[in-house]
Amino acid sequence: MSFLTPLYLLGALGLAIPIILHLLHDRPKNKQAFSSLMFLDKTKPPVDRKRRPTHLLLLLLRCLALLLLAFVFARPFVTVDDPADAARRDRQWVTVLLDRSASMQRGDLWQQAKAKVQTALGQLGPGDRFTLIAYDDSTASLAEVKSWLGNASEAEVNTQLERLAKPGFGGSNLGQALVFVGEAIQEAEPEADEQPLARREIIVISDLQKGSHLDAVQGYEWPTGIKVTLEQIGEDDQGNAGIEQVASRMPWATAGAAPSFRISNSANGISDELEFLAHTTAGETLSQKVHVPPGRSRIVELPGEWVGKSVERLAIRGDAAEFDNQFHFAQNRQQTVRIVYIGEDKPNDAEGSLFYLASAFQQSSTLDFQVEAISGKSTDPLPEADLFVIGDAVNDSLAQALGQAIEGGATALMVVQSSSQAANLGQWLGADGVVVRDIASSDYALLEDLKLDHKILKVFGDARFSDFTNLHFWKHRELQNLPDEGIDVLARFDSGAPAWLAARRGAGRLLMMASGWTPADSQLALSTKFIPLLYSILKPVLKRKTQSRQFVVGREVDVTRFNNGQGGGVTVMPPGDGAAAIPVDTVFTPAAPGLYTAKGSGWSETFSVNLTAAESRTEPIVMDQFKRFGLPMSSPAASPLAVEAAKKKETHRREYWQWALAAVLLFVTLETVLAAKGSRTAEPVMR
Amino acid sequence: MKIRSLSLRARAVVEGFMSGLHRSPRTGFSTEFTEYREYSPGDDVRFLDWKVMARTDREFIKKFEDETNLRCMFLVDFSKSMEFGGDDAGVKKSDYARTFAASLAWFLTQQRDAVGLATFDRDVREFIPPRYRRDQLKTILGRLETQPAGNATDLSQALEKLASLVGKRGMIVLVSDFLSPLDELERCLSLFAAAGHDVRAVQVLHPREVDFNFEDTAIFEDMESGQNIILDPGMARESYQQKYNAHNAALDAIFSAQGIPGFRVTTAEPLERVLQRFLEERPARAVVRQRGSNGRSAA
Structure with a gap:
């Protein structure tokens, strides 16, 4: 047994105090005059025979209490063999989670990480189970040894490790990787002749940067018997700056807005003066100073003079880590949305439908709405459009062309304004005897029975927007003899007649309104419902046309989006000269950042792939966070990776002062009880 | 000792004693005898018996002093050691001694004997010469009633001084616990004997001083010197009793050598019985001497 603070043992000299006090105490208190x-x-020092045993016991207790108190302060401990050491001789399952995310590209982190893997291999004994898993956004098993065979197994693992020459460009989803391993361990069923596992340990070798995603761990219930050891490599003492695009995804963003970028600087960044660079396709490099204090971020718009110069790559300069300083940039092109109005309305006629339709759509940086009007009597071929709005009866040839377009996937909105449209309606719906009857009423009609769960009306699903009682319809028609099937009634008038209907025809849709939005028909055009309703009808088109061309490494890229949802026969050209084209059917997962080109038959689209912005947050995670998430962490002292320490005999210190303190309290309590008892039984001298 | 007043206490003791006395064939050492003498010019007119003169028209002088048989001097020990007792431990020795002296004084006064008082500790504190006077008893009782100032006892020194103070022969009643060294006592007592005094010694002790029946260990404090010793009474009792017996034996030897009757009483004894025992004791030596009728008056 040794003592941490042996000087406190001098306190045992205090034993003299109770002994002296007891000697004094033996002097009788009572005085007898004679x-x-x-x-x-x-006579000799008299002894009170009656109280002698009590006194001795009290003295003993007091001495013991003092002795133990000195003992407690001296902090005794015994060194014993580390129990973990003993457990090591039992069979164990070590799973190494190796971080291969982009942030591991910094400095010599990768070499350090590999060295740590070697250290972990060094502590394995014969029969142990070993799994090596690399993770970034995804989790991949690199090596699995069910029964460790020393050097042979080590060589096998090293071969697998060597294949992983350097870390990738992915993000770091540590939470998902931990849960993956946890579940793998939990689900692993021991084989019949297998020696049971004494320990299951997960060793995470990572820079544990703040950008790691841990969300998956948060709700995960860890199986018992698993210990997680976090081996952090590299200390982020110089900070890092990162760049990401903050593109406005709103389709109605004002046209001509320049792309914006967020440049962030970590709290321990070495400089607050960064350089914002742009490389053009022509090989020109443009530069601008950006002041970003450490711990802050700043939104920088691409300067106007740079926009026209076809920038292909942006960069920042001035921070310590280089791996995330490039940002590949594929500018979004403005997409055209064509809307064809078929009717006799004049564009400036505020009493007609076209005027309101043309006014409803606003130009934006990504979308260019083109509203075209043709006459229903026109004999010209039907132009292509994303949306046909039919406000009047059309002649047969046009009706036929429209019918075909709808069947082929177009969306048509038919505003029934006269009974002459009944024939067209019957033709498109494939029903005979459809009648459109004007409802003569002196009173206005209201909408009711709205089908807010339909995808067109879903936009009004929120209770804040679902009030249609302010929308008055002065005139409406009743559509009679419609087919029973294939038509959804989205809303009815309060008379019960269908107001808004939707029918799927082939690949396209035909929407019908029994009352228009002209001032003569209703208040719809002037109501807050009009524009959302039109955008909601156009939603599939807008979604397709406003797809971003900015992607992130490791996330799937749906190449069909570049070809109106049609896949097949697409090849993707990776960045860099001489890279082999990759044939892609529908989905492509980029593994490195850069500008990629997707090529199909007759079309070509360039998209950019960048690092996930979270990778730029290289400052380490606060360890408390792991504890908060309930990670079963092993204590740092028992870290198996301290190879040198492991080779030496690890000792474990056991302190016993708590027990000694408990004994002191016990003795003091006993002493109090005995002393109280003694004082009660003391008798007077004179009787 | 439930009666607080010493005079009452003395009276109660004497009356109790007297009531038994009538049946006794003995009447004590003093006999009452009253004599008249015809007045002659030059006599103190204070002593004229006015009643006889009124009755007979003749002047007679009452010669009471000359008729008094006894001059009794009480020497009462007022030292601190006499204060032992009291409260739970029974009667204080000093109370007992004072009551004894008071009772005897009362009794003797009743017999028209002259009574005097001297109190002492290390030295003589009070000295009232023996007289037969109307207020003598009151004076004595008053002095006895004062609480002793207290000090150590030095019998030898006090007695030596008293021997020179007590002039005329008479009875000396020495009341003390005699708990002091006896070295000089014999010599001092011999001074009284030599002067022809009839000395009687009354040793007043407390029962605890006799058997030392203390039980618990305590700090024993000498009431006179204030000295402390820690003592286990159980262990010390035997040695105490040995020394105590040896001391009393030495005291008895001194009394016997001087022909002094010694009374050893404890405060537990009824005072009446002690008084009776005291009075029944024959004088070791005839000290009562009839003085001639023309003794003082003739002078």
């Missing part, structure tokens, strides 16, 4: 002491001799 006439003369001439016949009395001084």
Whole structure:
């Protein structure tokens, strides 16, 4: 047994205090006056026989309490063999989670990480189970040894490790990787002749950067018997700056807005003066100083003079880590949405439908709405459009062309404004005898029975927007003899007649309105419902046309989006000269950042792939966070990776002061009880 | 000792004693005898018996002093050691001694004997010469009633001084616990004997001083010197009793050598019985001497 603070043992000299006090205490307290002491001799120190045992016990207790107190302060401990050491001789399952995310490209982190893997291999004994898993956004098993065979197994693992020459460009989803391993361990069923596993350990070798996603761990219930050891490599002492695009995804963003980028600087960044660079396709490099104080971020718009110069790559300069300083940039092109109005309305006629339709759509940086009007009597071929709005009866040839377009996937909105449209309606719906009857009413009609769960009306699903009672319809028609099937009634008038209907015809849709939005028909055009309703009808088109061309490494890219949802026969050209084209059917997962080109038959589209912005947050995660997430962490002292320490005999210190303190309290309590008892039984001298 | 007043206490003791006395054939050492003498010019007119003169028209002088048989001097020990007792431990020695002296004084006064008082500790504190006077008893009782100032006892020194103070022969009643060294006592007592005094010694002790029946260990404090010793009474009792017995034996030897009757009483004894025992004791030596009728008056 040794003592941490042996000087406190001098406190045991305090034992003299109770002994002296007891000697003093033996002097009788009571005084007896006597006439003369001439016949009395001084006797030996008298002993009170009755109280002697109690006194001895009290003295003993007091001495023991003092002795133990000195003992407690001296902090005794015994060194014993580390129990973990003993457990090591039992069979164990070590799973190494190796971070291969982009942030591991910094400095010599990758070499350090590999060295840590070697250290972990060094502590394996014969029969142990070992799994090596690399993770970034995804989790991949690199090596699996069910029964460790020393050097042979080590060589096998090293071969697999060597294949992973350097870390990738992915993000770091540590949470998902941990849960993956946890579940794998939990689900692993021991084989019949297998020696049971004494320990299951997960060793995470990572820079544990703040950008790692841990969400998956948060709700995960860890199986018992698993310990997680976090081996952090590299200390982020110089900080890092990152760049990401903050593109406005709103389709109605004002046209001509320049792309914006967020440049962030970590709290321990070495400089607050960064350089914002742009490389053009012509090989020109443009530069601008950006002041970003450490711990802050700043939104920088691409300067106007740079926009016209076809920038292909942006960069920042001035921070310590280079791996995330490039940003590949594929500018979004403005897409055209064509809307064809078929009717006799004049564009400036505020009493007609076209005027309101043309006014409803606003130009934006990504979308260019083109509203075209043709006459229903026109004999010209039907132009292509994303949306046909039919406000009047059309002649047969046009009706036929429209019918075909709808069947082929077009969306048509038919505003029934006269009974002459009944024939067209019957033709498109494939029903005979469809009649359109004007409802003569002196009172206005209201909408009711709205089908807010339909995808067109879903936009009004929120209770804040679902009030249609302010929308008055002065005139409406009743569509009679419609087919029973294939038509959804989205809303009815309060008379019960269908107001808004939708029918799927082939690949396209035909929407019908029994009352228009002209001032003569209703208040719809002037109501807050009009524009959302039109955008909601156009939603599939807008979604397709406003797809971003900015992607992230490791996330799937749906190449069909570049070809109106049609896949097949697409090849993707990776960045860099001489890279082999990759044939892609529908989905492509880029593994490195850069500008990619997707090529199909007759079309070609360039898209950019960048690092996930979270990778730029290289400052380490606060360890408390792991504890908060309930990660079963092993204590740092028992880290198996301290190879040198493991080779030496690890000792474990066991302190016993808590027990000694408990004993002190016990003795003091006993002493109090005994002393109280003793004082009660003390008798007076004179009887 | 439930009666607080010493005079009452003395009276109660004496009356109790007297009531038994009538049946006794003995009447004590003093006999009452009253004599008249015809007045002659030059006599103190204070002593004229006015009643007889009124009755007979003749002047007679009352010669009471000359008729008094006894001059009794009480020497009462007022030292601190006499204060032992009291409260739970029974009667204080000093109370007992004072009551004894008071009772005897009362009794003797009743017999028209002259009574005097001397109190002492290390030295003589009070000295009232023996007289037969109307207020003598009151004076004595008053002095006895004062609480002793207290000090150590030095019998030898006090007695030596008293021997020179007590002039005329008479009875000396020495009341003390005699708990002091006896070295000089014999010599001092011999002074009284030599002067022809009839000395009687009354040793007043407390029962605890006799058997030393203390039980618990305590700090024993000498009431006179203030000295402390820690003592286990159980262990010390035997030695105490040995020394105590030896002391009393030495005291008895001194009394016997001087022909002094010694009374050893404890405060537990009823005072009446002690008084009776005291009075029944024959004088070791004839000290009562009839003085001639023309003794003082003739002078």
